[in-house]
Amino acid sequence: MGAAVPFAFQDNAEVARRFPDLHPAFDSNEALTEANRCLNCFDAPCAAACPTHIDVPRFIKKIGTQNLMGSALTILDANILGASCSRVCPVDVLCEGACVMLRYNKQPIAIGRLQRHAMDHFWERGAHLPKKSSRRRSQKIVCIGAGPASLACAAELAQQGFSVTVIERHALPGGLNTYGVAEYKLRPPDSLREVAMIAELGVEFRFGVSIEHQSDLAALESEYDAIFVGVGLGAMHELHIPGAHHNVNVAVYVVDALEFIARYKTSGNLTVGNNVVVVGAGNTAIDAAVAARRLGAAHVTIVYRRTESGMPAFGFEYEHAKQEGVVFEWLAEPVAIHADPASGRIVSLECARGGSNFHLSCDMLIPAIGQAPLRSLLERSRGPKYYTGGDCANGGREVVDAVADGKRAGVAIAKSFEAADA
Amino acid sequence: MPDLSTTFAGGIRCPNPFWLASAPPTNCGEQVMRAFDAGWGGAVWKTIGEPITNVSSRYSSVDWNGQRMMGLNNIELISDRPIETNLREIAEVKKCYPKHAVIASLMVESTRDAWHDIVQRSEDAGADGLELNFGCPHGMSERGMGSAVGQVPEYTEMITGWVKEKARTPVLVKLTPNITDIRQIARAAKRAGADGLSAINTINSITGIDLDTLEPRPNVDGLSSHGGYCGPAVKPIALNMVHQLQNDEASRLPISGIGGIGTWRDAAEFILLGCGTVQVCTAVMHYGYRVIEDMTDGLQNWMREKGFARIEDFRGLSAPKVTDWNHLNLNFKIVARIHEEKCIGCELCYIACWDGAHQCIHLDHAHSTPPAIEAASRARISVTPIPRLDRGVQAEAPLARVPRVDEDECVGCNLCALVCPVESCITMERVENHLPRETWEDLVNGTPHS
Numbered sequence: 056m057g058a059a060v061p062f063a064f065q066d067n068a069e070v071a072r073r074f075p076d077l078h079p080a081f082d083s084n085e086a087l088t089e090a091n092r093c094l095n096c097f098d099a100p101c102a103a104a105c106p107t108h109i110d111v112p113r114f115i116k117k118i119g120t121q122n123l124m125g126s127a128l129t130i131l132d133a134n135i136l137g138a139s140c141s142r143v144c145p146v147d148v149l150c151e152g153a154c155v156m157l158r159y160n161k162q163p164i165a166i167g168r169l170q171r172h173a174m175d176h177f178w179e180r181g182a183h184l185p186k187k188s189s190r191r192r193s194q195k196i197v198c199i200g201a202g203p204a205s206l207a208c209a210a211e212l213a214q215q216g217f218s219v220t221v222i223e224r225h226a227l228p229g230g231l232n233t234y235g236v237a238e239y240k241l242r243p244p245d246s247l248r249e250v251a252m253i254a255e256l257g258v259e260f261r262f263g264v265s266i267e268h269q270s271d272l273a274a275l276e277s278e279y280d281a282i283f284v285g286v287g288l289g290a291m292h293e294l295h296i297p298g299a300h301h302n303v304n305v306a307v308y309v310v311d312a313l314e315f316i317a318r319y320k321t322s323g324n325l326t327v328g329n330n331v332v333v334v335g336a337g338n339t340a341i342d343a344a345v346a347a348r349r350l351g352a353a354h355v356t357i358v359y360r361r362t363e364s365g366m367p368a369f370g371f372e373y374e375h376a377k378q379e380g381v382v383f384e385w386l387a388e389p390v391a392i393h394a395d396p397a398s399g400r401i402v403s404l405e406c407a408r409g410g411s412n413f414h415l416s417c418d419m420l421i422p423a424i425g426q427a428p429l430r431s432l433l434e435r436s437r438g439p440k441y442y443t444g445g446d447c448a449n450g451g452r453e454v455v456d457a458v459a460d461g462k463r464a465g466v467a468i469a470k471s472f473e474a475a476d477a
Numbered sequence: 478m479p480d481l482s483t484t485f486a487g488g489i490r491c492p493n494p495f496w497l498a499s500a501p502p503t504n505c506g507e508q509v510m511r512a513f514d515a516g517w518g519g520a521v522w523k524t525i526g527e528p529i530t531n532v533s534s535r536y537s538s539v540d541w542n543g544q545r546m547m548g549l550n551n552i553e554l555i556s557d558r559p560i561e562t563n564l565r566e567i568a569e570v571k572k573c574y575p576k577h578a579v580i581a582s583l584m585v586e587s588t589r590d591a592w593h594d595i596v597q598r599s600e601d602a603g604a605d606g607l608e609l610n611f612g613c614p615h616g617m618s619e620r621g622m623g624s625a626v627g628q629v630p631e632y633t634e635m636i637t638g639w640v641k642e643k644a645r646t647p648v649l650v651k652l653t654p655n656i657t658d659i660r661q662i663a664r665a666a667k668r669a670g671a672d673g674l675s676a677i678n679t680i681n682s683i684t685g686i687d688l689d690t691l692e693p694r695p696n697v698d699g700l701s702s703h704g705g706y707c708g709p710a711v712k713p714i715a716l717n718m719v720h721q722l723q724n725d726e727a728s729r730l731p732i733s734g735i736g737g738i739g740t741w742r743d744a745a746e747f748i749l750l751g752c753g754t755v756q757v758c759t760a761v762m763h764y765g766y767r768v769i770e771d772m773t774d775g776l777q778n779w780m781r782e783k784g785f786a787r788i789e790d791f792r793g794l795s796a797p798k799v800t801d802w803n804h805l806n807l808n809f810k811i812v813a814r815i816h817e818e819k820c821i822g823c824e825l826c827y828i829a830c831w832d833g834a835h836q837c838i839h840l841d842h843a844h845s846t847p848p849a850i851e852a853a854s855r856a857r858i859s860v861t862p863i864p865r866l867d868r869g870v871q872a873e874a875p876l877a878r879v880p881r882v883d884e885d886e887c888v889g890c891n892l893c894a895l896v897c898p899v900e901s902c903i904t905m906e907r908v909e910n911h912l913p914r915e916t917w918e919d920l921v922n923g924t925p926h927s
C-alpha cells in the first residue's frame with residue numbers, strides 16, 4: 056500500500072472570500088424535502104443521461120430514508136469522483152435536464168445538490184472508498200496524467216486489486232478539477248481531498264514527470280502491463296494578431312484563460328487588470344471572465360466572432376456571466392493589440408466588425424479560443440497495452456465524461472487480465 | 478345559502494354539525510368560547526372525572542413525505558382539572574352561547590352512584606347532552622374505565638343503563654375501535670337505550686422508535702407506552718366503522734363521526750355515510766380553531782353546487798352504495814388508458830404493473846422484462862452534449878418513454894392510475910362486453926340476471 060498522499064495546499068482566504076459557493080449546500084431538512092419530491096422513476100431518464108449512469112433515484116431515496124452513507128456509496132459505485140461531479144457537472148444539460156419534472160411544469164429535482172449532500176456526509180464521517188475485491192492481482196498499470204479520466208481508471212483498477220501508478224507533470228493531481236474549474240464550483244482542497252481517497256486505495260502518485268518522447272513510452276511499456284493515456288488536451292491556442300505574442304513586456308497582461316484560472320486558484324497570484332477583455336465564448340472563457348470580475352476588474356468584456364446563438368458556452372453559463380456584469384461584444388474579430396511604447400503595458404484591443412474597426416480599452420487580454428489536441432503523444436501510444444479516455448480521446452467534454460471513459464477503460468483492462476489470472 | 482344547522486340524537490341543537498371532539502381543544506371554558514366565536518357548532522368537553530396526573534411528554538406523530546402529523550398519537554388521560562371547575566365553566570359557556578351544543582364527556586368509577594352523581598351535576602350545569610367515554614385506550618383502561626368498559630358488551634350495557642336511568646338529555650356512547658367487531662358494543666349501547674354513538678376513539682398505537690437512543694416515542698424518561706392514534710391516517714378506518722354501524726339494524730343510532738376529519742370534504746364523506754354531526758381534534762391541534770372557516774364555507778359551497786339545502790338532504794346517501802363483495806357485478810370490465818399528451822415518462826405505472834399487478838404495461842413491442850430494460854439503459858453510452866461537438870444531435874423524443882397498456886391482459890385493478898403522478902394521465906375506461914350484471918351471489922345461487 057502506498058501511503059496516503061498529503062497533497063499540500065495552502066488555502067487562500069482572499070480567494071475564498073471572493074468565490075463563495077455558487078450553489079450553497081443543502082441543510083438536512085432541505086435535502087430531505089427535495090429528496091422526497093423525486094418520483095423514483097423506473098429506468099430513470101436522469102440516470103440514463105448521466106455519462107457515469109449514477110443510479111439517481113436510488114441515491115436520492117436513500118437520502119429520503121436518511122441512509123446517507125448508503126447514498127454516497129451508491130454514487131461512488133458509479134462515479135468515483137461523485138463529489139466533484141456534484142459541483143462541476145452542467146446538470147442542466149445532463150441529469151436535471153432529463154428529469155421528468157420538467158415535463159410537468161415543475162422544477163427538476165436538484166440532483167447535483169443532493170449528490171453533494173450525500174458526498175459531504177461521506178467526508179464528514181471520514182469514510183474510505185470501498186474495495187471491490189480482496190484479490191491481489193499481479194499486473195501493474197500506469198496512468199499518464201492525474202486528471203479525472205486517469206483517476207477513475209486508477210481507482211477502478213485499485214479497487215479490483217491491481218497495482219496502479221499515476222504519473223503527472225504538474226505538482227498537484229486532479230487535472231482541471233484542481234487547476235481549471237471555477238473556484239465557486241470546486242476549490243482545490245476539495246479536489247485534492249477526493250484524490251487523497253483514491254491514493255488511500257493504494258494508488259501510487261508521481262509528480263513532475265513528463266512523458267514526451269518515444270523513449271519515455273518505451274520505458275513505461277517495459278515496466279507496466281497496461282498504460283492508460285489520460286493526458287487531456289494540449290496548450291491553449293494563441294491569438295495570432297500583432298502584439299499578442301508573449302514577449303517580456305506583455306507576459307503578465309496577455310494570459311490564456313486556463314493559465315489565468317490556474318494562477319488565481321493555486322498560486323496565490325490574484326493579479327487582474329481593470330479593463331479585461333476575454334476572447335472567445337466557450338465555458339472556459341466564461342469562467343475566466345467571471346473570475347476577472349470576482350478578482351476586482353471593473354470592466355470585463357467577452358469578444359466573440361459569431362452571435363449569441365452561435366456561442367459554444369452552455370446557456371446557463373451565459374446567463375451567469377451576464378449576472379456577474381460581464382459585457383458581450385458579438386461579431387467582433389480581434390485584429391491587433393496596442394501597447395504603450397514607454398511602459399510596454401497594453402492599452403487597447405482593436406477589433407473588426409463588419410467593415411469597420413473599433414477599440415476596446417484593455418489592460419489585460421485573456422485568449423480563450425480552445426485547446427489543441429495532444430496529437431503526437433496519442434499517435435505514439437499505439438499497441439495492445441494502450442488504453443485512453445477523457446478529453447484527449449473525446450475531444451474535450453466534461454469531467455463526468457472523463458470519469459465514465461476512465462472507468463470503462465479500467466473495467467476493460469481488468470477484464471483483459473481475467474484469462475491470465477484465472 | 479344552504480342551512481348547516483341541525484338537531485342531533487333527538488334534541489341536541491347546533492348551528493352547524495362541526496363539533497370539537499373531547500380533547501385538549503375543549504379543555505376549558507375560555508377555549509370553548511373562542512372556538513364558538515371562530516365558528517364551531519358544538520364542543521364535547523375534555524372528559525370529566527376524578528382529576529388525574531399526566532406525564533410529559535404526551536404526544537408523538539408520524540410524518541409522511543414532508544408532511545407533518547399525518548398521524549398523531551397521545552398518552553394523555555382525561556381532564557386534570559377538578560370536576561367542579563369543569564362544570565362551573567360549562568355553565569358559563571352555556572350562559573353566553575345558548576345556541577351552541579356543549580356536551581359533557583364523562584368517565585367515572587364503574588358504580589351506579591358515581592354515574593348517577595356525575596350525570597345529575599353535568600345536566601344541572603346546563604350540558605346539552607352526555608358522551609360516555611368508553612373508548613380511551615390507555616391509562617384509564619388499566620383502572621377499569623375507558624376501553625376496559627368499551628371492549629366488553631356487558632359492561633357497556635350496564636353502565637349505559639345506569640346513565641339512562643338518570644339522564645334527561647341525549648346520551649351518546651363513544652366507541653373504541655380497538656375491538657374485533659365494533660358492532661358488538663354498539664348493539665349493547667343501543668339495547669341499554671343510548672340515543673347516539675360517537676365513533677371512533679383513538680386506535681392503539683406505537684408511532685415509532687428513535688433509532689439513535691432505541692427509545693420509543695413519546696419518550697417519558699426513557700420509556701413509552703402504547704397510545705391512541707388519530708389524525709388523517711385513521712380516516713379510512715373510521716369511515717369503515719361508521720359504515721358498519723349504519724349498516725347493522727341492531728347498532729343503528731345517530732352517529733357523530735370522528736377520525737381524521739381535517740376538511741369539509743372529510744366531513745361530507747362521514748355525513749354521506751350517515752353521520753349527523755362530526756367531531757374534530759387533530760386538525761385543530763395542528764392549525765387552531767380557524768380551520769372551521771373553510772369547513773363551513775366549503776361544505777356550504779359544495780351543498781349549493783349539489784342542490785342540497787340542509788344536512789338531512791344528503792346524509793346517508795352513499796351508505797347503500799357500500800355493499801358486500803358478493804353483490805358486486807363480476808361482468809363490469811374496465812381497463813387502463815394512458816393519455817400520451819399528459820405522460821411525463823416516469824414509468825412508475827410500468828414497474829407497478831410488472832411487480833405489483835399483471836405485467837401488461839409495456840415499454841416496447843418485445844415485452845422486455847424490467848431487468849432487461851434496466852440493463853439496456855446501463856449499457857448505453859451517454860455523453861454530455863457539447864454544442865461545439867454535437868451540433869444537430871437530437872435528444873430522445875419524449876414519446877419514447879410513454880408506456881402502452883395491453884388492454885386484453887389488463888385486469889382493471891386501478892394500480893397504475895393510483896401511482897401515476899400526473900392527474901388524469903391514466904384513466905380507467907369501461908369496456909363494453911355486452912354481458913349481463915352477474916354477482917358472486919348469483920353464481921352461488923345459480924340465478925343469473927337476465
Ligand SMILES: Cc1cc2nc3c(=O)[nH]c(=O)nc-3n(C[C@H](O)[C@H](O)[C@H](O)COP(=O)(O)O)c2cc1C
Nearest residue numbers: 710713829832833834835888889890891892893895
Ligand atoms: C392488494 C392487497 C392484497 C392483499 N392480500 C392479502 C392476502 O391475500 N392475504 C393476507 O394475509 N393479507 C393480504 N393483504 C394484507 C397484507 O398482507 C398486509 O397485511 C397489509 O397490506 C398491511 O401492510 P402494509 O401496511 O404494509 O400494506 C393484502 C394487501 C393488499 C394491499
Ligand code: SF4
Nearest residue numbers: 093094096101154155
Ligand atoms: S427523472 Fe427526476 S423525478 Fe425521476 S428519478 Fe430522476 S430525479 Fe427523480
Ligand code: SF4
Nearest residue numbers: 830887888890891893
Ligand atoms: S389497471 Fe392494473 S392490470 Fe391494468 S394496466 Fe393498470 S396496473 Fe396493470
Ligand code: SF4
Nearest residue numbers: 820821823824826897
Ligand atoms: S405513471 Fe403516468 S406519467 Fe408516469 S409513465 Fe405512466 S402514464 Fe406516464
